[in-house]
Amino acid sequence: MTATTWSCTATISCSYVARDDAHYAWSMTTRELATQGVAVRRAAVALAQATNEQRRGVLAHVADRLEEVLDELLSVNAFEVAAYDESGPGRDRLTLTKERVLAMAGALREIADAPDPLYETQDQSTRANGLRVERVRVPLGVIGVVYENRPNVTSDVAGLCVRSGNAAFLRGSSSAMKTNTFLVELWHEALEKEGLPAAGVSLVADGSHEVATAFMQLTDVLDCLIPRGGPSLIGAMREHARVPYVLDGDGNCHIFVDDSANLTQALAIVKNAKTSRPGVCNAAETLLVHEAVAASFLPALALAMPEVELRVDRAALEYLPDATLASEDDYAREFLDLILAVKVVGSLDEAIEHVATFGTGHSEAILTENPEHAEAWVRRVDAAAVLVNASTRFIDGGELGLGAEVGISTQKLHARGPMGLRELTCLKWVVRGEGQIR
Numbered sequence: 182m183t184a185t186t187w188s189c190t191a192t193i194s195c196s197y198v199a200r201d202d203a204h205y206a207w208s209m210t211t212r213e214l215a216t217q218g219v220a221v222r223r224a225a226v227a228l229a230q231a232t233n234e235q236r237r238g239v240l241a242h243v244a245d246r247l248e249e250v251l252d253e254l255l256s257v258n259a260f261e262v263a264a265y266d267e268s269g270p271g272r273d274r275l276t277l278t279k280e281r282v283l284a285m286a287g288a289l290r291e292i293a294d295a296p297d298p299l300y301e302t303q304d305q306s307t308r309a310n311g312l313r314v315e316r317v318r319v320p321l322g323v324i325g326v327v328y329e330n331r332p333n334v335t336s337d338v339a340g341l342c343v344r345s346g347n348a349a350f351l352r353g354s355s356s357a358m359k360t361n362t363f364l365v366e367l368w369h370e371a372l373e374k375e376g377l378p379a380a381g382v383s384l385v386a387d388g389s390h391e392v393a394t395a396f397m398q399l400t401d402v403l404d405c406l407i408p409r410g411g412p413s414l415i416g417a418m419r420e421h422a423r424v425p426y427v428l429d430g431d432g433n434c435h436i437f438v439d440d441s442a443n444l445t446q447a448l449a450i451v452k453n454a455k456t457s458r459p460g461v462c463n464a465a466e467t468l469l470v471h472e473a474v475a476a477s478f479l480p481a482l483a484l485a486m487p488e489v490e491l492r493v494d495r496a497a498l499e500y501l502p503d504a505t506l507a508s509e510d511d512y513a514r515e516f517l518d519l520i521l522a523v524k525v526v527g528s529l530d531e532a533i534e535h536v537a538t539f540g541t542g543h544s545e546a547i548l549t550e551n552p553e554h555a556e557a558w559v560r561r562v563d564a565a566a567v568l569v570n571a572s573t574r575f576i577d578g579g580e581l582g583l584g585a586e587v588g589i590s591t592q593k594l595h596a597r598g599p600m601g602l603r604e605l606t607c608l609k610w611v612v613r614g615e616g617q618i619r
Contacts, residue, residue, distance in 0.1 A: 211391075211392070211395040214385065214387075214392060214395055214396065214399070215399070215402075217380075217383060217385070218323075218350065218399050218401070218402035218403075219402070220378070220380040220383070221323055221348050221350045221380050221381075221383045221402060222322075222323055222348070222401070222402050223378065223380070224348045224377070224378040224379075224380040224381040224383075225320070225322050225323045225347060225348035225381070227377055227378050227381070228320070228342075228343060228346050228347060228348055228377060228378075228381050229299075229319070229320045229322075229346045229347075230346075231346065231375070231377055233297045233299075235375045235376065235377060236297075236343055236344050236346065236375075237293045237294075237344070238371075238374070238375045239343050239368070239371045239372055239374075239375050239377065240289045240290070240292055240293035240340050240343060240344060240371075241289070241290065241293050242370070242371035242374055242375075243286075243289055243336070243339075243340070243367050243368055243371045244286040244287075244289040244290050244293070245286075246367045246370070246371070247282055247283075247285055247286040247289075247336070247367065248282075248283065248286055250367070251279060251282050251283075253363075254277065254282060254360070254363055254364070255277060255278075255279065255282070257359050257360050257363045258275075258276065258277040258332065258359075258360045260359060261275065261356060261357060261358075261359050261360055262275055262276050264356075265356055269460065269517070269518060270459065270460025270461075270517040270518065271329070271330055271356075271460075273458070273460045274329070274330040274331045274460060274461075275330040275331070275332070275356055275357055275360075277332060277333070277360065281333060284333075284579075285333055285336040285337070288336070288337060288340065288579055288584050288585040289336065289340045289584075289585075291579075291584035291585075292340045292341060292344050292583075292584035292585060292602070293340075293344065295344070295583075295584060295602060298318050298344075298345050298602040298603050298605075298606050299318055299319065299320065299345065299346050299606070300317045300318065300319070301317065301318045302315050302316070302317055303315070303316040303317065303318065303608055304316055310617050311614065311615060311617060312612055312613070312614050312617055313612070313613040313614075314610070314611070314612050315610075315611050316608045316609065316610055316611070317608065317609055317611055318603070318606040318607070318608060318609075319346075319606060319607060319608070319609045320345055320346035320347045320605070320606060320607075321345075321347055321404045321405050321605055321606065321607055322347060322348070322404035322405075323347065323348045323350055323402055323403050323404050323405075324338070324342050324347050324348070324349055324350065324403075324404070324405050324407065324587065324605060325350045325351075325352070325396065325397075325399070325402075325403040325405070325406045325407070325424070326338050326349065326350070326351050326352070326406075326407045326408075326409060326587060326588075327352045327393060327396065327397070327406070327407075327408050327409070327410065327414060327418070328351075328352075328353055328354070328408070328409035328410055329353075329354045329356075329409070329410040329411065329414060330353075330354055330356055330357050331353075331357070331409060332353070332357050332360040332361055332364060334353075334409055335351060335353065335360075335361045335364045335365065335384075336364055336585075337578075337585035337586065337587070338351065338585075338587045339351070339364075339365075339368050339382045340584070340585060341584070341585055341586070341587050341600075341601060341602060341605055342381075342382070342587070342605060343368075343372070343381060343382065344602060345602045345605040345606055346606075347605055348380070348381045348382070348383070349381070349382045349383070350383050350385070350396075350399075350402065350403065351365070351382070351383065351384045351385065352384075352385040352392070352393055352396045353384065353385075353388070354388050355388025355389075356388075358386070358388060361384055362384060362386070365382055365383070365384045368381075368382035369382065390417075393417070394417070394421045397417070397418060397421045397422040397423065397424070397426075398421065398422070398423045398424070399424065400423050400424055403424040404424070404425070405424070405425055405426070405427060405605075406418070406422055406424050406425065406426040406427075407426065407427050407429060407587055407588045407600075408426065408428065408429055408588075409429050409588055411431075411517075412431065412515075415428060415431070427588065427590045427592055427594075427595060427596055427600065428590065428591055428592050429462070429588030429589055429590060429591070431462070431515045431541040431543070431591075432461075432462030432463055432464070432466070432515055432541060432543040432544065432589075433466050433467065433513065433514065433515050433539060433540055433541040433543065434454070434462075434463060434464065434465050434466055434467075434540075434543050434544045434545065434546070434573045434576075435465070435466070435467045435468070435469060435532075435535070435536050435539075435540060435545050435546070436450070436451055436454055436465050436467075436468050436469070436545075436546045436547075436548065436573065437469040437470075437471075437526075437529075437532040437536075437545075437546070437547045437548065437549075437558070438451070438468070438469070438470045438471060438474060438478060438548050439471055439529065439532075439547060439548060439549035439550075439551060439554050440471040440472075440473040440474055441549050441550040441551040441554065442471075442474065442548040442549050442550060443548070443550060443570075444474060444477065444478050444481070446548070446570065447478065447548040448478070448481055448482060448485055450546075450548060450570070450571065450572050451465065451468060451482060451486075451548075452482075452485050452486050453572045453574060454546070454572040454573045454574055455468075455486065455489055455519070455521050456486055456488065456489065456519065457572075457574055458574070459516070459517060459518055459519050460517045460518070461517075461574075462515070462543060462589060463543070463544055463573050463574050463575075463576045463577060463589070464517070464573065464574065465521065465546075465572075465573050466514065466515055466516055466521065466522060467512055467521070467522040467523070467524070467535075467539065468482075468521055468522070468523045468524070469523075469524050469525075469526050469532045469535060469536075470497070470523065470524070470525050470526070471525075471526060471527075471528075471529075471532075472496065472525050472526065472527050475496070475497065475500055475525045476500055479497055479500040479501055479523070480500055480501065483501055483503075483504070488519055489519045489520065489521050490505065490519060490520045490521070491504040491505065491521055491523050492504065492505045492506070492507035492508075492511045492520060492521070492522050492523065493505070493506065493507055493522075493523040493524070494506075494507055494523070494524045494525060496524075496525035497523045497524065497525045501523070504523070507522050507523070507524070512524065512535070512539045513539050515541070529554050529557060529558070532547075533557075533558070533561050533562060536562055536564075537562075537563065540562075540563075540564060541591060542563065542564050542565055542591040543564060543565055543566070543576070543589065543591055544564060544565065544566040544567075544568065544573045544576040545558075545562045545564045545566070545567050545568070545573075546567070546568035546569070546570075546571065546572070546573050547567075547568070547569055547570075548569075548570055549569070549570070555569045555570075565589065565590060565591055565597045565598040566598050566599075576589065576598070576599065577589075577599060578599040578600070578601050581599055583599055583601030583602070584601065584602075585601070586599040586600050586601055587600045587601075587604075587605065588600050590604075595607075
């Protein structure tokens with residue numbers, strides 16, 4: 182095969198050598214990875230001591246540069262999208278558009294304008310012996326993120342980490358290596374401009390599974406590890422990780438249309454939750470419909486979104502004769518596609534039981550005009566986020582006022598739901614005395 186050379190100029194340097202089979206010649210040894218990790222660790226110490234003005238300045242600079250080099254960034258990304266040999270949600274996640282890049286810049290400005298999370302006092306008291314006790318927020322240290330495609334994650338994670346005084350150590354996929362490298366160079370430029378080490382935002386220049394496994398085991402480097410990807414990545418994390426991790430798990434999100442729901446409103450919500458961007462974790466995957474409204478609601482839904490394949494139970498099949506009969510596995514799947522599992526239920530209790538059986542703890546919505554049913558859903562459904570009369574697509578750091586997120590945790594320790602600035606800190610006890618002894 183004949184090797185081809187691709188290059189760009191932008192006041193930042195970026196040049197790559199690629200083979201015409203679209204696989205790029207990035208490689209590194211585990212020793213090189215460990216050496217890079219040492220530099221990231223040192224950078225984390227400097228970022229933890231950086232001033233609020235320095236950290237805000239880094240984000241503002243990158244936001245400006247994203248707009249200045251927008252055309253070049255899109256050109257780099259288009260090269261990788263053209264080489265990507267899969268369709269569906271993976272291609273969508275890899276693709277940057279002008280609107281998405283401008284949204285990345287806007288998110289960085291929002292994060293920069295957020296209150297400084299560091300050294301915020303959580304609580305304080307004075308003990309009987311005169312000791313003054315408080316807890317303050319401090320950085321976690323080095324945040325490692327393993328993710329697939331999604332170059333916007335590079336910007337969002339770097340912004341949240343730097344703003345909260347942490348170093349970001351990123352391992353993206355080989356399919357987005359050029360785009361991620363371009364973005365990380367902007368961060369290096371901004372960090373150095375503020376007198377901070379460029380290694381504060383670092384990218385692993387190898388997309389292999391072997392290096393990914395080694396990355397998950399950097400116990401002397403990483404303080405927290407976050408995966409952003411599908412079941413195979415989550416499985417690899419559970420099998421190989423030796424450092425604490427927060428799972429950004431599957432999003433098998435449900436919407437329950439109650440017997441008292443406003444059906445016109447419900448139609449718009451379900452369509453938005455399923456079709457606005459089906460390849461993301463907060464898209465609806467299963468629709469539960471109360472039997473009292475199924476006859477009127479389900480045919481109207483099929484007409485409203487004909488592009489969606491409906492996989493239904495036998496009760497729903499009565500109203501949707503052209504639909505596909507669902508298997509039990511369909512109710513457990515995160516389709517990330519224009520496919521929706523549908524089930525008719527006889528009560529609120531049955532809907533909650535179904536969510537408890539098949540849900541992944543991400544985001545669960547009820548559409549109802551009954552306040553008691555809404556409150557029961559909020560109290561009884563076990564998930565990182567519950568919604569009443571709103572689309573699951575709102576469970577996103579930017580939509581909830583965090584600017585962006587490093588992930589949406591489906592765990593119950595340290596952080597749950599969208600993880601923003603505060604979720605990238607931990608608490609330090611500070612005790613001030615005047616010579617007291619025990």
